[in-house]
Amino acid sequence: MLSKKKLLQKSTLYAILDPxxxxxxxxxxxxxxxxxxxxxxxxxxDKQANDLLFIQNASRIRYIVTRHGGIFIINDRVxxxxxxxxxxxxxxxxxxxxxxxxxMLGPDRIIGLTTHSLAEIERAPLDCIDYISVGPVxxxxxxxxxEPLGIKxxxxxxxxxxxxxxxxxxxxxxxxxxxxxxGATRIAVIGAIFGQENIRQAASALKQKLSGN
Numbered sequence: 001m002l003s004k005k006k007l008l009q010k011s012t013l014y015a016i017l018d019p020x021x022x023x024x025x026x027x028x029x030x031x032x033x034x035x036x037x038x039x040x041x042x043x044x045x046d047k048q049a050n051d052l053l054f055i056q057n058a059s060r061i062r063y064i065v066t067r068h069g070g071i072f073i074i075n076d077r078v079x080x081x082x083x084x085x086x087x088x089x090x091x092x093x094x095x096x097x098x099x100x101x102x103x104m105l106g107p108d109r110i111i112g113l114t115t116h117s118l119a120e121i122e123r124a125p126l127d128c129i130d131y132i133s134v135g136p137v138x139x140x141x142x143x144x145x146x147e148p149l150g151i152k153x154x155x156x157x158x159x160x161x162x163x164x165x166x167x168x169x170x171x172x173x174x175x176x177x178x179x180x181x182x183g184a185t186r187i188a189v190i191g192a193i194f195g196q197e198n199i200r201q202a203a204s205a206l207k208q209k210l211s212g213n
Contacts, residue, residue, distance in 0.1 A: 008130060013040050013187065015034045017030065017045065034199055037204040038203050040070055043072075044072070055083065073090050074089050076091065076096075078101050078104050089109070089110075090114070090133070093114060098113055098129050114133050116149075118156060118157050121134070132165045136169020137149050137150065137151070137169045139170050154182060173192065173206055176206065
């Protein structure tokens with residue numbers, strides 16, 4: 001069996017689960033559908049949940065992701081990631097420094113970092129992270145205050161990055177082709193999967209395009 005870090009190298013579809021996008025739909029069912037549709041990585045992101053609820057949900061999600069052989073990432077809450085035995089954490093601006101997260105989690109866990117520009121990527125502590133997310137590439141409802149990078153800037157970034165990286169922000173099955181045309185191979189999405197009526201079908205459509213089908 002591949003280690004989670006080796007599995008990361010092969011991963012192309014990163015699904016970020018934020019309960020705000022689910023409405024009244026069941027979290028476990030949503031995760032199951034995303035994985036069956038082809039998601040390689042599930043990140044649990046919930047800015048509203050208290051620690052107890054977050055731990056309960058994270059434990060349920062981890063069980064499902066592990067059963068499917070995927071990667072389970074916790075957004076931001078490093079101590080909880082360690083407590084529920086997640087495969088890693090994703091760190092954003094203003095969160096715990098990647099160096100501190102690495103000290104807490106040890107060498108085997110995956111650490112991802114949010115970046116919004118080439119300048120931020122150049123400053124990233126590449127020796128203690130495993131992947132980078134880059135965006136938003138398009139206008140996104142999740143972070144409407146951020147100026148989209150656009151295809152041209154993404155092209156420049158792609159030629160610079162050596163780590164695995166996931167393009168994020170406003171990606172849909174309709175505009176994904178433009179990213180593939182400039183050499184993108186990995187994407188991270190929230191609404192394009194968990195905001196859709198048929199989660200499994202939405203994930204499958206994205207995965208097929210990423211696979212060249």
